Amino acid sequence: MENLNAIKPLQDFNWDEFEQGEVFGTGSRQEQEAAYESTLSKVKNQEVVVGTVTSINKREVTVNIGFKSEGTISASEFRYNPELQVGDKVEVFIESQEDKKGQLVLSHRQARIARSWDRINEALEKDEVVRGYVKS
Incomplete structure (x- = not known):
């Protein structure tokens, strides 16, 4: 366990402002918000x-794409991949x-369709032959 006697109080911490809910000054709050926003992915x-x-x-x-919240996808979209494990990378x-x-509202099926197209x-464009089958 951490030695609580070794912790020293901040000399410049203003307890009056803290008790009134003014934890950050305006400049400090903006810096905190900018730092937080820079950690998030920009998604469209x-x-x-x-x-x-x-x-x-x-x-x-549940999939994390680096946005402020994770997204969930129906497990049925991964039926083709029974080996899927936590930590795997997937396109969504x-x-x-x-x-x-x-x-977030995510779809793995739609990602696979988009990549197929x-x-x-x-x-x-390359004038290549594409092999496939007709599904009724």
Whole structure:
């Protein structure tokens, strides 16, 4: 356990301001907000980004893309990948930055579709043959 006797109080800390709720001066608060904002990723709706899986349960997969909140994706979107584990990197499509609960709305299925179209367009530009099958 930490030695509490070794902790020294801040000499310039103003307890009166703290008790009145004025913890930061205006310049200091702006600096804190700027520092916080710089740690967040800038994301746009309808964009495909790479995120890290932070938790998995039977119903959903939680993914961190470096935004202020994590997003959840239905576990059914990962049925093709039963080996998915916490810490894996996955591509996700940002449907919306916030829902009613303030959470990111993400889709792995939409990201896969978007990337597939990118590959098809790239093959068209290079005049390559694309192999596939018709699904009814």
